[in-house]
Amino acid sequence: MTLKILITGASGLLGSKIVELNKDRYEIIPTHSTQPFHPNSVKMDIIVGENVLQVFNKFRPNVVIHTAAETNVDRCESYKNEAWKVNVEGTRNIAEACKNANAKLIFISTDYIFNGEKGLYNEEDKPNPINYYGLTKLKGEEIVRAHCEDYIIARPSVLYGWHLKKTNYVTWVINSLKQGKRIDVVEDHYNSPTLADNLAEAVLRTIETDANGTYHIAGSERINRCDFALKIAEAFKLDKTLINSIKMEDLKVWIAKRPKDSSLSVDKAQKELKVGLLNVKEGLVKMKKRENSEKCHL
Ligand SMILES: NC(=O)c1ccc[n+]([C@@H]2O[C@H](COP(=O)([O-])OP(=O)(O)OC[C@H]3O[C@@H](n4cnc5c(N)ncnc54)[C@H](OP(=O)(O)O)[C@@H]3O)[C@@H](O)[C@H]2O)c1
Incomplete structure (x- = not known):
């Protein structure tokens, strides 16, 4: 029997990679809430x-x-209110529907459920979000555990990759440096940057291995935003001198607090899912290779 896999947020960065990777292997049902991104996408708010x-x-x-x-x-x-509706109530609707349909639920959570005081968090560490986004995603996790027996909670960190319509940290750095713009990037904010294509592969492994439970599925390297920007410039042969290192407290554009170090230990996922999670250089090299094949990307 061919598995039927329904994807919410199929127009997003991760969702679009999951659709691309699986479309020839499984019956895929991509869904969207605003504009369809895939030819056979189904509207589902x-x-x-x-x-x-x-x-x-x-x-x-x-x-x-x-x-x-x-x-x-x-x-x-x-x-x-809007964040709660989508991230909590929306997740409740999905979890209830999965329970009724006896479907496995793979919920994509985040490293932002942690407060960032420790870094290299493992799956046993206690979540304690310091912003509303993290709180809503943690509530989503609790709903998934309460409703579903067969579930995966996958926690990535700072997603990047090519997308036709959306920017992310890496494409922002590339575009800014290409245009000769100086950028301020923080040197005291650490995470585990995750190539969306790599996360999509690992998510597929959770299905193939029939895994269950919570997994940190992120890039395998802890890095701060400034060093990350320098590696991006190196991989894409751009001008590093445009990168200006500053402290989080001096960055005035953030409204929500960010955890200082929400990097994740990915040992459990690497061992149990037998999946190669990429470090920063490996991820950027893979992205660079696809630069010309994924046209019109941001
Ligand atoms: N981005 C990161 O750095 C990061 C880091 C850690 C974890 N994550 C988690 O990873 C997951 C994927 O992130 P992403 O960056 O790929 O997301 P994204 O590009 O921002 O896409 C999110 C998608 O959610 C859909 N959506 C929003 N409201 C909806 C609604 N009411 N009904 C149905 N769909 C709705 C949107 O679809 P429409 O366009 O059709 O409205 C959009 O395509 C998220 O769960 C996020 O919390 C992301």
Whole structure:
């Protein structure tokens, strides 16, 4: 029997990579809430419970990969009701539908559920979010555990990769340096940058290995934003002197607090899923190789 995999947020950075990777292997049902990104995408607003049920009743998926979220950390802080609706109530609608349909649920969470005081967090460490985005994603995790027996909670960190319409940290650095713009980047903010294509492969491994539970699925290297920008410049042969290192307290554009060091230990995922999680250089090299094949990207 061919698995039927429904993907929420299929138009997003991670969702689009998951669709691309799986479309020839499984029956894929990409979904969107605003504009369709894939030719056969189905409209499903996760906030609307009835809409979710209709789509589940029609397609009867065996596996659901739930990537849809309000991912803008500052918008979550400023528009708390909207963030709660999408990240908490939307996740509840998906979890309930999975329970009723007996479908495996793969929920994409985040490193921002941690407070960032320790770094290199493992799956046993206690979450303690310091911003509203992290809080809503943690509530999402609790809902998934409460509703579903067969689930994966995958926690990545700082996603990057090519996307036709959306920018991310890496594409922002590349575009700015290409245009000769000076950029301020923080030297005291650490995470585990994750190539979206690599995360998509690892998510697929959780299905193939029939894994269950919580996994940190991120890049294998802890790095600060400034060193990350320098490595981006190196990989894409851009002008490093445009990169200006500053402290988080001097960056005035953030509305929400950021954890200082939310880097993740990926030992469990590497061992149990037998998946190669890339370090920063490996991820950037892979991205560079795809620069010309993924046209019109940002
Ligand atoms: N980006 C990061 O650095 C990062 C880091 C750690 C964890 N994560 C987690 O990884 C996952 C994927 O992130 P991403 O960066 O790939 O996301 P993204 O590019 O921001 O895409 C998010 C998607 O969510 C969909 N969405 C928003 N509201 C919706 C609603 N009411 N109903 C249905 N769909 C809705 C959007 O679809 P439409 O365009 O159709 O509205 C959008 O395509 C998220 O769960 C995020 O929390 C991200």
